[in-house]
Amino acid sequence: MKQTTMMWQTVTRTLMALAFGLFASATLADLTIEIDQSSDMAIPVAILPLEVDADTVLPHRPSEVIAANLFRSGKFRALPERQLPARPQALEEVDYGQWLAEGVDNLMMGRVEADGEGTYTVEMRFVDLLRQKQVIGKRWRKVNGEALRRVAHKMSDLIYEELTGKRGAFNTRIAYVTQRNQNKERVFTLEVADSDGYGAQSILKSFDPIMSPAWSPDGEKLAYVTFENGRSEIALQHLDGSNREIIASFKGINGAPAWSPDGESLVFTNSQEGSADLYRMQMATRKIERLTRHWAIETEAVWAPNGRSLYFNSDRRGQPQIFQLFLDTGETRRISFDGRYNSNPAISPDGRYLAMVHANRGFHIAVKDMIKDELSIKTQTQLDESPTFAPNGEMLLYAMNQDGRGKLAVVSVDNNVTQVLSVKEGEVRSPSWGPYLD
Amino acid sequence: MIHFIARHPIAFAIAVVLHAVLIFLMATNRFSDFERSTPVSVAEPTAETDSETEPKAETETPKTAPAKMAPMRTFAVDAEQVQAQLEKIKQQEAAKKREAERLQEQTQTEKARLEKLKAEQKEALVLTEKAKRQAEQQRQKAEEARKLAQQASQKAEAEREKIQVARQSAEKARQAAEEAQKQQQQAQQLLEQAKQAKEKEEAERLALQAEIQQREADKRRIEAESLQARLQREQEQAEAELAKQLAEAESQQRAAARAREMQDLRETYISSITAAVKDNWRTAAQVSDEAQCVIAITQTPKGMVSKVSVKSCNDAADAQFKKDAERAVLRAQPLPQPPVEELFERNIEFIFKP
Numbered sequence: 001m002k003q004t005t006m007m008w009q010t011v012t013r014t015l016m017a018l019a020f021g022l023f024a025s026a027t028l029a030d031l032t033i034e035i036d037q038s039s040d041m042a043i044p045v046a047i048l049p050l051e052v053d054a055d056t057v058l059p060h061r062p063s064e065v066i067a068a069n070l071f072r073s074g075k076f077r078a079l080p081e082r083q084l085p086a087r088p089q090a091l092e093e094v095d096y097g098q099w100l101a102e103g104v105d106n107l108m109m110g111r112v113e114a115d116g117e118g119t120y121t122v123e124m125r126f127v128d129l130l131r132q133k134q135v136i137g138k139r140w141r142k143v144n145g146e147a148l149r150r151v152a153h154k155m156s157d158l159i160y161e162e163l164t165g166k167r168g169a170f171n172t173r174i175a176y177v178t179q180r181n182q183n184k185e186r187v188f189t190l191e192v193a194d195s196d197g198y199g200a201q202s203i204l205k206s207f208d209p210i211m212s213p214a215w216s217p218d219g220e221k222l223a224y225v226t227f228e229n230g231r232s233e234i235a236l237q238h239l240d241g242s243n244r245e246i247i248a249s250f251k252g253i254n255g256a257p258a259w260s261p262d263g264e265s266l267v268f269t270n271s272q273e274g275s276a277d278l279y280r281m282q283m284a285t286r287k288i289e290r291l292t293r294h295w296a297i298e299t300e301a302v303w304a305p306n307g308r309s310l311y312f313n314s315d316r317r318g319q320p321q322i323f324q325l326f327l328d329t330g331e332t333r334r335i336s337f338d339g340r341y342n343s344n345p346a347i348s349p350d351g352r353y354l355a356m357v358h359a360n361r362g363f364h365i366a367v368k369d370m371i372k373d374e375l376s377i378k379t380q381t382q383l384d385e386s387p388t389f390a391p392n393g394e395m396l397l398y399a400m401n402q403d404g405r406g407k408l409a410v411v412s413v414d415n416n417v418t419q420v421l422s423v424k425e426g427e428v429r430s431p432s433w434g435p436y437l438d
Numbered sequence: 439m440i441h442f443i444a445r446h447p448i449a450f451a452i453a454v455v456l457h458a459v460l461i462f463l464m465a466t467n468r469f470s471d472f473e474r475s476t477p478v479s480v481a482e483p484t485a486e487t488d489s490e491t492e493p494k495a496e497t498e499t500p501k502t503a504p505a506k507m508a509p510m511r512t513f514a515v516d517a518e519q520v521q522a523q524l525e526k527i528k529q530q531e532a533a534k535k536r537e538a539e540r541l542q543e544q545t546q547t548e549k550a551r552l553e554k555l556k557a558e559q560k561e562a563l564v565l566t567e568k569a570k571r572q573a574e575q576q577r578q579k580a581e582e583a584r585k586l587a588q589q590a591s592q593k594a595e596a597e598r599e600k601i602q603v604a605r606q607s608a609e610k611a612r613q614a615a616e617e618a619q620k621q622q623q624q625a626q627q628l629l630e631q632a633k634q635a636k637e638k639e640e641a642e643r644l645a646l647q648a649e650i651q652q653r654e655a656d657k658r659r660i661e662a663e664s665l666q667a668r669l670q671r672e673q674e675q676a677e678a679e680l681a682k683q684l685a686e687a688e689s690q691q692r693a694a695a696r697a698r699e700m701q702d703l704r705e706t707y708i709s710s711i712t713a714a715v716k717d718n719w720r721t722a723a724q725v726s727d728e729a730q731c732v733i734a735i736t737q738t739p740k741g742m743v744s745k746v747s748v749k750s751c752n753d754a755a756d757a758q759f760k761k762d763a764e765r766a767v768l769r770a771q772p773l774p775q776p777p778v779e780e781l782f783e784r785n786i787e788f789i790f791k792p
Contacts, residue, residue: 043720105720105765130768164723165758302691414724 019422029427031197031408031421041415042077043109043163045070046104049081050122051089051111059145062122066108066153068196069170073160073394073411074417079104089123091134099129108159112148118421119144122151126159135162149198162270170195171391173434174397175213175222176408178202180426191223195390195433197421203241214257214266215434222432223247223257223266243399247286252276256300261307267291269299278312278325291325292332302345311335311345311354322356336368338375344385348393353413355387357394365398367413378411379418388433389413397431461510583686703777710774711735712788718769719792721762726754731763736784748790763790 047070050065067078085102088094088109088414099107110124119142126136136158140151141280150171157168172195179188193200204210208227215222226235226246234248234257248254252271259266266281270288277298278291292298296316303310310325311346320343322336336342340354341359348355351370358366365379365387381400388397396411410419422428443450494672715733731751736744746767748760776782 043722073722102768105769127764164721165756165761166723355565 031200031423042075043072044102044104045076045078045159045163046080046084046099046102048084048087048107048109050124051087053114056112056114058120058148060148060152062112062148062152062155063108064195065149066156068166069153069156070159072196072419073234074412075164085146090126094127094129096129096132105130106159106163108155110155115142117142120148122148124155124158126162146199147241149194150185153194153196164328164394166394167390167436169394169433169436171437172391173219173437174431175215175434176399176431177210177213177429178423178426179209179406179429180423190222192222192434195435203239204235212256213430213432214259215432216259217261217263217435218434219437225255234266242250248281248288250288258301258303258310260303261305267301267303267310269301278310291327291330300344302340302347304347305349305351311347313343313345322354336375338366340370342366344387346387346389346396348389348413349391350393353389353393355389355398357385357387360410365396365411367396378413378416379409381409381418384409386430386432388431390433397433399429401429592666645712700778700781704781704783707774707776707781708786708788711770711786712790714774715763715766715788715790716772716792719757719762719766720769721792723756723758723762725759725762727754728752729759730789731755731760732787733763733767733790734785734787735767735773737773737786741775741780743768743771743773766790766792 003063006298009163010208044272047063047067049061052058063078070076070078079102081144083102085098086093086095088107089111089404094107103339107127107129108124109127110122112123112393113121115121120215122140124136124138125134127133128135138155138158140154143151153171156170160166160168160170173192174195174197175192177187177188177190181187185207188206189202190204190210190213193199203222204224204226206228209225210227211225211232213222213224221238221243222238223234223236225232227233228235229246229249231249232254233246234254235244236247237244247266248257248268248270250270252273252274253276254268254270256269257266258268264283267278268281269276270279271277273290273293275295275297277293278301279288280291281288291310292312292314294314294316296314298312298314298316301310301312302312304324308327310327311322312325314323315318315321316323317334319340322332322342322345323332324335325332335345335354336356336358339358339360341363342356344357347353354368354370355365355378356368357363358375360366360377363383363385364381365384366375366377368375378399379400381402383401384398387424389395390397394413396413398409398411400407400409402422405422406429408421408428408431410421411417456659498740731748734747734749738744746764748763751760759778
């Protein structure tokens, strides 16, 4: 209800706007990460700085990227550099007892060598100090300066997988919308950044609101809602800015796009028949098909990972609640029963956890364990909305309000450790966590 | 009053004299006839009890009364005096009556006392009589005793004489007897000699017999003794066997108790290892509460793990859980030492559940 009301208000405001524009720009608008809290449960890990030749100056320090990644997960903490008792460069140089005495069970070491062609060879070893053996050994060749961060994320993923059994989701990207005031005008940008908020790139700039970016499963395209034509429409564009097109500008509202897991269809909300209902568009033919027929507002659809059903928000029972629509039979069942308000569903990649905006003394992100049928509230921030799972399901990214400003926050699903991501002099909204990059 | 006397001494003297005369007259009972002539009938105090039961006495009284009452009629007194006199008499009568009652009472008391006295005297008499009789009896007894003593002394005298006679005859008899004895002794000696010879022979025979018997007895005794010894030996063996068995049983019990104790200690040891591993359990993974595995450890005597393997896990334990369980074991190094050295086990298996 609230969401819909907001949407209508936005539409009205957009109609009143006199100027609008479209820019594809490469302006950096990095997210600043504030560590909100750290967990007592964090396991210490030694991440040694990668050895480099004395005359080589790296544009990025991969060990710092890794340490920050591990810390952000809420599960690990890298030993501060000054606390490292030694700097072994080879496995034979590792004094296991020395490291174990520091309470550290794992050690990462490696080196970066300039190959003389402006690129680098990066090598890493990850040592299990308890079992006294190397558990990861990896080498990347011809890595350019900027890609050092990408490699650091890949290294983080390997370490994360070794220590948790789950694939890391550091080497991923996120999309979000920023809003700031520029010459007394509101400027909206659609940004894509690394999962740590670094390397943000605006792929769209507009004086009209941009909403609900949605990643295509291959991670190459984004669908989103734009008001550039005075009304809500769904646009599609490649990350490099090319092949941009408006794919849905039907009568009434066009909103809340959601890609099917196979990427062949897109479900969105449209109100051409009067009330907002869910429609499915075949991407190949652009044909649409109505999925729900109800006087109530049906919106915010997300696909179940198996692609056979949709979770969506409907106020058919008087207040917004989450329902599930089975696409083969057309059956609908109610999913959320806790509280009077549940909206914005997001399903974890394994289909076990359903995140939603849950009203309980304010709006928070709650996660329902679909197997245990238990709902737990994950956030303590204010006016939380738009939850989106990391592709490994271990973390949730969402939008919230802090100090009167829209910011993003990341919370780990199993221990509630939260980090806040914000932009300078602006607000951030509508986050969407992209798929694995490779 | 004194003044009156002082003024009229003569009159007072006359009055005193008059009163004295009157008192004298009354005291000498000159008016006793007068008193009896009063119409108030007063019975004799002594006869009162009888007068009620014996009307005869009452009828007799009037016969004598007229003769005695005659002088009274001529005695002129004024009415008041008479009245006063009557009053006085009445009072006197009453006093007399009271006196009579008192006397009667006294009489009765006296009578009772006399009776009591009489009874006491009677009793004393009886007692005296009794004492007398007893004395008589004693006297008779003494007499009898004296007679008996006399008889006894007579008897003793006779006895003495008899003894004297007997003694003399006894002396004669003794001499005869001695003679007889001598002869008898001689005969006896002969007989004795014969007897001894016979006895000797008999003794020899008996001795021989006894010897035979003795030998037989010895034989039996030896046999018995050997049997006894054998039995004793057997018993001793049995006892020794029993003692041995008991000792074995006891040592078995001790061993069992020790084994139990060792078992307890072993359990404590194993659980201390389990606890140490649990303390060192750390995971970054999402682990099910139900996950559990059997962990097999090979360790050095100093508790350093030379080999650890995780096996027979339940469905809730995934690969990451196994890996982390293994890490927990390694992190727990050195493993706790056993409470007693002999409990050390190189290979230990335990169920691990974080």
